[in-house]
Amino acid sequence: AMDVLKFKVNGKEHTVGSNVSSDVMLVDYLRNYLNLRGTKYMCREGGCGACIVTASKTAGGPFVSVNSCLVSVGSCHGWEIKTIEGLGNRKDGYHPLQKSLAENNGTQCGYCSSGWIMAMHGFMESKKEATMMEVQNAFGSNLCRCTGYRPILEAFKKFAK
Ligand code: FES
Structure with a gap:
């Protein structure tokens, strides 16, 4: 059995469902499964930056830029991911x-x-x-x-x- 795949998005823990392939790209997971459409895409090959989110790959570590079109959800286990919606929004105030x-x-x-x-x-x-x-x-x-x-x-x- 596949190990449970978990990561945080904007402070909230997500468990990737067994219906989702671990090959799904982070950009598509954010947009299509979590409905976070603020993250965009264009080239899907790391060249345009439209898909950039930030992630802390170790607990409490610094957030670094990640091209979400280049990483599969399978590589995000244990990460803490921040999207534009988590950085600032209309309700909580803008960054x-x-x-x-x-x-x-x-x-x-x-x-x-x-x-x-x-x-x-x-x-x-x-x-x-x-x-x-x-x-x-x-x-x-x-x-x-x-x-x-x-x-x-x-x-x-x-x-x-
Ligand atoms: Fe262009 Fe990711 S979609 S860098």
Whole structure:
């Protein structure tokens, strides 16, 4: 028998049902089984960043960016996963990164926005005192086709020193 597959999503423990193959990609599990549609996808090969979530792979460990199109639920056992809905939302209030992206017009069609925010969240977790240059260099992980990158960079500027 297959071992029980468990992980946390936005603070809540999930047991992956035996009806779900462990090969299902995390992005599809989040969207289709947990109905968390804030996580998007496009390329499904790690190139666009639309699917980025953050995860802590050891209890109490730092959250790091994860391309959810590249990991199967089978690899997520024991992880603590955070999606855009868990970072901030209308009911509980928005995270400063979400507010800043909106205020700086860094979102147009909005499709890439959660990926950018979660990538930046992961980056800030790994590097509390990032310089602007380091933030800029971390920009390689995500694509935007509407606004250009200037407003997005502008939105994240205040989180660097
Ligand atoms: Fe493009 Fe995952 S869908 S990086």
